[in-house]
Amino acid sequence: MSKWEDNKAWFLVLPVFLVVAFSAIIPLMTVVNYSVQDILGPGDRVFVGDEWYRDVLTDFRLHEALWRQIVYSFCVLAIEVPLGIGVALTLPKKGWGVSACLVLLALPLLIPWNVVGTIWVVFSRPDIGLTGVTLNNLFGIPYNFTANPVHSWLTVLIMDVWHWTPLVILLCYAGLRAIPEAYYQAAKIDGASRFAVFRYIQLPKMRGVLLIAVLLRFMDSFMIYTEPFVLTGGGPGNSTTFLSQYLTKMAVGQFDLGPAAAFSLVYFLIILLFSYIFYTVISSFDKGEA
Amino acid sequence: MARINLNEIAHSYRPDPKEPKDYALKRIHNVWDDGGAYALLGPSGCGKTTLLNIISGLLIPSEGRVLFDGKDVTGLAPEQRNIAQVFQFPVLYDTMSVYENLAFPLKNRKMDSASIDKRVREVADALDLTPFLKKRASGLAADAKQKISLGRGLVRSDVAAILFDEPLTVIDPHLKWHLRRKLKEIHDRFKLTLIYVTHDQVEAMTFADQVVVMYDGEIVQTGTPQELFECPEHAFVGYFIGSPGMNFLPMTLEGNMARINGASVSLPPGYAEMAHKAGGKLELGIRPVYAAISDAPSDNAVKAAVVGVDDQGDSKIVTLRLGEQIFRSKTPEGARVPAEVCYVSFPPEKTKLYSNGKLIKWGCDSV
Numbered sequence: 001m002s003k004w005e006d007n008k009a010w011f012l013v014l015p016v017f018l019v020v021a022f023s024a025i026i027p028l029m030t031v032v033n034y035s036v037q038d039i040l041g042p043g044d045r046v047f048v049g050d051e052w053y054r055d056v057l058t059d060f061r062l063h064e065a066l067w068r069q070i071v072y073s074f075c076v077l078a079i080e081v082p083l084g085i086g087v088a089l090t091l092p093k094k095g096w097g098v099s100a101c102l103v104l105l106a107l108p109l110l111i112p113w114n115v116v117g118t119i120w121v122v123f124s125r126p127d128i129g130l131t132g133v134t135l136n137n138l139f140g141i142p143y144n145f146t147a148n149p150v151h152s153w154l155t156v157l158i159m160d161v162w163h164w165t166p167l168v169i170l171l172c173y174a175g176l177r178a179i180p181e182a183y184y185q186a187a188k189i190d191g192a193s194r195f196a197v198f199r200y201i202q203l204p205k206m207r208g209v210l211l212i213a214v215l216l217r218f219m220d221s222f223m224i225y226t227e228p229f230v231l232t233g234g235g236p237g238n239s240t241t242f243l244s245q246y247l248t249k250m251a252v253g254q255f256d257l258g259p260a261a262a263f264s265l266v267y268f269l270i271i272l273l274f275s276y277i278f279y280t281v282i283s284s285f286d287k288g289e290a
Numbered sequence: 291m292a293r294i295n296l297n298e299i300a301h302s303y304r305p306d307p308k309e310p311k312d313y314a315l316k317r318i319h320n321v322w323d324d325g326g327a328y329a330l331l332g333p334s335g336c337g338k339t340t341l342l343n344i345i346s347g348l349l350i351p352s353e354g355r356v357l358f359d360g361k362d363v364t365g366l367a368p369e370q371r372n373i374a375q376v377f378q379f380p381v382l383y384d385t386m387s388v389y390e391n392l393a394f395p396l397k398n399r400k401m402d403s404a405s406i407d408k409r410v411r412e413v414a415d416a417l418d419l420t421p422f423l424k425k426r427a428s429g430l431a432a433d434a435k436q437k438i439s440l441g442r443g444l445v446r447s448d449v450a451a452i453l454f455d456e457p458l459t460v461i462d463p464h465l466k467w468h469l470r471r472k473l474k475e476i477h478d479r480f481k482l483t484l485i486y487v488t489h490d491q492v493e494a495m496t497f498a499d500q501v502v503v504m505y506d507g508e509i510v511q512t513g514t515p516q517e518l519f520e521c522p523e524h525a526f527v528g529y530f531i532g533s534p535g536m537n538f539l540p541m542t543l544e545g546n547m548a549r550i551n552g553a554s555v556s557l558p559p560g561y562a563e564m565a566h567k568a569g570g571k572l573e574l575g576i577r578p579v580y581a582a583i584s585d586a587p588s589d590n591a592v593k594a595a596v597v598g599v600d601d602q603g604d605s606k607i608v609t610l611r612l613g614e615q616i617f618r619s620k621t622p623e624g625a626r627v628p629a630e631v632c633y634v635s636f637p638p639e640k641t642k643l644y645s646n647g648k649l650i651k652w653g654c655d656s657v
Contacts, residue, residue: 191369
């Protein structure tokens with residue numbers, strides 16, 4: 001192979017290899033390493049093969065957490081994406097209102113996640129919180145998010161909607177602003193209704209940003225940890241224990257490193273699979289011939 | 291189909307226009323005949339698109355009225371005035387097939403599907419789009435897309451006029467010619483009023499029966515391509531049409547002679563008199579192609595220095611200097627160009643005089 005002689009260009013890729021190795025591959029391999037061994041103590045380990053994987057896949061409580069997680073992420077997407085599109089459509093298009101709205105909308109995104117949890121704890125407490133007191137005393141609804149699983153779920157969900165819908169709005173708004181005026185003018189001339197403009201111009205043109213919004217919101221909500229941890233601690237019972245909380249309990253609380261590592265890998269694969277499905281489905285709207 | 295009257299139209303994008311410079315369009319008053327092919331020609335920013343949007347109803351003019359067949363439509367929205375517009379870049383409904391794109395304006399007007407089908411197929415046939423009907427519009431080439439935009443206007447049988455806003459900007463040069471021909475064909479077949487905005491004079495001249503030249507918010511001349519070439523009524527038209535543009539040489543009058551930097555050009559007697567009456571800043575205008583050069587002196591020829599020669603393949607552009615004044619002559623490819631000094635003749639019937647940029651009309655009716 002005469003080509004082999006001048007392959008110094010490979011050295012240029014070396015830094016990237018190193019960064020990827022230290023940031024992704026080596027940590028991942030550590031997890032793989034743990035997931036196939038039983039670590040009894042320092043220097044005392046046994047190879048167990050796929051035992052932890054079988055354990056994890058048959059763990060009843062993990063299945064529960066997974067279902068809870070899927071339902072939760074579905075709810076998050078089902079609320080935040082349409083709501084985000086809706087709000088983006090009503091935002092002003094020019095003038096001082098644009099900057100005012102964008103700054104106000106971006107505020108929740110700037111708050112650290114555990115602070116978001118704390119804010120909502122205070123906000124929702126039935127004895128001193130604004131919502132809690134209002135619901136209990138003004139509307140007579142016996143709202144208590146630390147005791148009632150339904151209330152707890154709703155609170156976590158609404159918190160997420162408050163925290164992350166702005167991201168979807170900002171993305172959609174950017175997508176909408178990028179549509180040239182001529183499309184709206186052509187639609188006017190063609191006599192298109194307001195709905196037709198949305199269905200045939202705005203929605204197709206927002207496809208790219210919506211794909212990003214759905215992927216980001218899915219991955220983030222599927223890995224949600226901090227906010228429910230601060231707000232409900234996974235309770236009452238296990239009603240708001242999502243996958244990553246269960247994982248943390250297993251790894252840190254019980255120090256079951258083997259099963260936790262196996263679980264991590266399964267978790268990773270699930271997210272990868274779902275993201276791939278979303279990506280394929282949404283981007284396929286682009287290609288298919290009608 | 292309709293005859294379009296613009297009655298004293300003026301438009302400003304400012305809320306409280308006062309001076310003339312606040313206006314994007316200054317007093318436009320003209321008529322677009324039913325079934326005519328018009329080109330609206332002018333440099334960028336002269337108000338072409340503003341005028342187009344006023345005709346289509348996307349803009350409501352600050353002043354004046356728009357009449358379609360005598361009916362006042364000034365306040366009507368675009369969909370109510372039966373106008374179609376093709377934009378600079380193809381505007382399509384990406385998720386629809388070509389067929390659905392073409393059917394869209396009819397569907398919105400609640401036409402029954404049998405008539406829609408008939409009409410769509412007829413238009414697709416005229417535009418050579420039949421093989422693509424089932425395809426997605428977004429996957430096609432730019433020229434096909436632009437034809438679809440045009441088709442969406444053509445499907446509506448009640449359409450009064452189709453407006454084009456520089457529709458060939460994104461089309462490859464070798465397809466431009468083909469599409470322009472297609473437009474002419476469509477014009478002959480459907481007998482529609484077409485108004486075509488462009489800043490490309492070749493496009494305007496080949497497409498239109500009547501070219502409307504705009505400059506700085508005003509219509510400076512309307513005429514056939516030949517009229518614009520032979521008798522530019524405004525110095526801008528002379529300069530803008532033709533390549534290179536008309537030569538304008540500052541001059542003074544001396545009896546029947548025009549004096550340009552010491553050189554004399556004799557003028558037809560009546561013309562010099564009119565120029566005397568018109569007064570103002572006088573300029574002599576001549577198309578480069580009529581300013582013939584030769585290496586031997588002759589009657590009515592002026593001595594000028596040769597500054598440079600640009601060979602354009604089919605002709606030569608000779609840059610000449612008369613005193614301080616630079617001007618150009620277009621000579622046939624085979625003609626010999628003197629190296630340093632030559633004699634330029636100004637044929638009286640092709641020599642035009644301008645007072646303050648406006649043509650002093652003389653002998654233009656014969657064109």
